[in-house]
Amino acid sequence: MTIGCPECGALAHTSTLAGRMLARCRICHYPLERASGRSVAAALACSLTTFVLLLPGNLSPLMTVHLLGGERSAVLASGIVLMWRERFELLAVLLGLAGIVLPLVRFSALSVVLAAVLLRWRPRWLGACYRWTIWLDAWAMPDVFLLGCFVGYSRVTQDLTGSIDAGGYCFVAAAFMSMATRATLDRRTVWRAIAPEREVAPGQRVLSCSACDLIAPVEHEGRACPRCGLKLRKRKPDAIARAAALSVAAFVLAFPANLYPMTTSLQLGRPVTHRIIDGVTELFKAGLWPLGILIVCTSIAIPFAKLFGMAWFIVSTLRRSTRHLRTKTFVYRLIDELGRWSNVDVFTIAAFAPLIQFGGLASSRPDAGATAFALVVFLTMAASRAFDPRLMWDAAQRRRA
Structure with a gap:
């Protein structure tokens, strides 16, 4: 049986992967299969636990702060609602989807898929559901x-008395269980349970599905993948153009994201604005230098590294460069994986802003830089997903030919 590497397009025989703790592609060293610590049953337990814990984590109060006899409590959606009321609708929608709606959708659907695999139930929609x-x-x-809640809570409790409520503990447990789900999920075993891989005849021209890596004859291009339902393509359509457009848009927005204030606070009747660098400075002054370093990495270093990385991939593909292909593939994998963590800063605003609502005494609201920054993160994530790293290897092969 044969699968296609999603990062360089090379074919790999599953017989050479069986029994190995970590099997890598022979060309680009992409980790094709991990057996160590992976289990469908364990992933189902973690996924179902995550979904169950997300319900009280979303509905019960997360944190409470006290100021001069008054107190404010917040649920997970409080910051999203505040952003909507302050006329930052786009920011509210982006964070509401990523932080509340999509986690519930993903872990409920994943639990159904894994349960179906363990029960040997194979409905026609199973592959498409797992792909999603x-x-x-x-x-x-x-x-x-x-992580955003943790940073926000640390900032608030520098000046106010605060406590973590029941919903907060449930959400902490749910977030850790979501990471455990990712660590224990054996994707390859699930795909094989949905539909096995195929043999490739000698000399047969094939293509691989970009979602499940299933091999199909090249003549089937344009048809639906028989395993996951995605339309089969040799490569992602218009990958370079779409990735370039999204990256340029993110680059343009990176300047207002860093120059405009992320929040505006009212302190004893006096408005005070905070940019990303101002928040970092406050964390260092408060002695929270590990959090300050974390914000520098997630909010400044990673977004710009992603932009420069995407420019490197696109230019090298257009130039048909044959240099550093494995390095570029590894950097692409790193960018694609770490991109989501840049949202820590805007999630921090969603966590602490609703807690600081004490009228003219103290209050906080998002500002223009927050929307720009969130768009930079989501656009760079979309750019890395739109790009097809196999194009770098294709371009190098055409140049050698």
């Missing part, structure tokens, strides 16, 4: 929201 749960893995961000 994998696609949602990057866009459902309870773990990123948790």
Whole structure:
């Protein structure tokens, strides 16, 4: 049986992968299969637990702060509602989807898929449903929201007395279980349970599905993948053009995201604005330098590294460069994986802004930089997903030919 590497397009025989703790592509070293610590049953337990914990985590109060006899509590959606009321509708929609809606959709659907695999139930929609749960893995961000809540809580409790409520503990547990789900999910075993891989005849021209890596004759291009339902393509259509357009849009927005304030706070009747760098400075002054370093990495270093990385991939593909192909493939994988963590800063705003609502005494609201920054993160994520790393290897092969 044979599968196609999703990052360089090379074919790999599953017989050479069986029994290995970590099997990598012989060309680009992409991790094709991991056996160590992976289990369908364990992933189902973690996924179902995550979904169950997300319900009280979303509905019960997360945190409470106290100021001069008054107190404010917030549920997970409080910051999203505040953004909507302050006329930041786009920011509210983006964070509401990534932090609340999509996690519930993903873990409920993933639990159904894994249960069906264990029960040997194979409905026709199973492959498509599993494909969507994998696609949602990057866009459902309870773990990123948790880190944002932690940073927001640390900032608030520098000046106010605060406590974590029942919903907060449930959300912490749900976020950790979501990470455990990712760590224990054996994607290859699930795909094989839905439909096995195929043999490739000697000399047969084939293509591989970009979602499930199933091999199909090249003549089947344009048809639906028999395993996951995605339309079969040799390569992602217009990958370079779409990735370039999204990257340029993100680059343009990166300047207002860093120059405009992320929040505006009212302190004893005096408005105070905070840019990303201002928040970092406050964390360092408060002695929270690990969090300050974290914000520098997630909010400044990673977004710009993603933009420069995407420019490197696109230019090298257009130039048909044959240099550093494995390095570029690894960097692409890193960018695609780490991109979601740049949302920590905007999730921090969603966590602490609703807690600081004490009228003219103290209040906080999002500002223009927050929307620009969120768009930079989502656009760079979309750019990396639109790009097809196999094009870099194709271009190099055409130049050698």
